[in-house]
Amino acid sequence: MPPKSFNEKIYKLLKKVPKGKVTTYKLLAEALGTKAYRAVGQAMRCNPYAPEVPCHRCVSSDGKIGGFSGSIDPNSKEVRRKMKMLKGEGIKTKGNKIVDFEKVVWMD
DNA sequence: TATTTGACCAAGA
DNA sequence: ATCTTGGCCAAAT
Structure with missing residues (x-):
């Protein structure tokens, strides 16, 4: 079978993340056996896979929220909704940061 | 095919 | 603490 695009791998992996936990772009990339931290973010940039991909569970390695409040309007309705969901x-x-980050980071 | 871009990361100033 | 630089990889144009 043809190899799926990295985006699909990412999305698949992200779905695998247990609820109540988060993961970082780095971890996802590493978990895929690559170092495309950026490609991961790039993939979710527009979240081509819609709600199937819980992009809100993806944060930066510093425990900071990426995208939602980092480069996108933190006051956006969509953003606030996601943050609320995380909560x-x-x-x-x-x-724009996660509390107890180390406790919620994805470790399978 | 080549260039640009991007919700990153780590280290240095 | 913030800003800059270099590096990494894949997708989009």
């Missing part, structure tokens, strides 16, 4: 999953966010 609802047990992930507390402090401004």
Whole structure:
């Protein structure tokens, strides 16, 4: 069978992340056996896979929120909704950062 | 095919 | 603490 695009791998892996946990672009890339941290973010940039991909569970390695409040308007309705969802999953966010980041980072 | 871009990362100033 | 630089990889144009 033809190899799927990296985007699909990423999306698949991201779906694999247990709820209430988060992952970093780096971890995802490394988990895929690559170092395309950027490609990962690039893939979700527009989230071509829609709600199947919980992009809100993806954060930067510093525990900061990427995209949602980093480069995109933190006051956007969409963004705030995602943050709220994170909170609802047990992930507390402090401004644009994650609280107890090390505790919620994905480790399978 | 080549160039640009991008929700990154780590290190240095 | 913030800003800059270099590096990495893949997708989009």
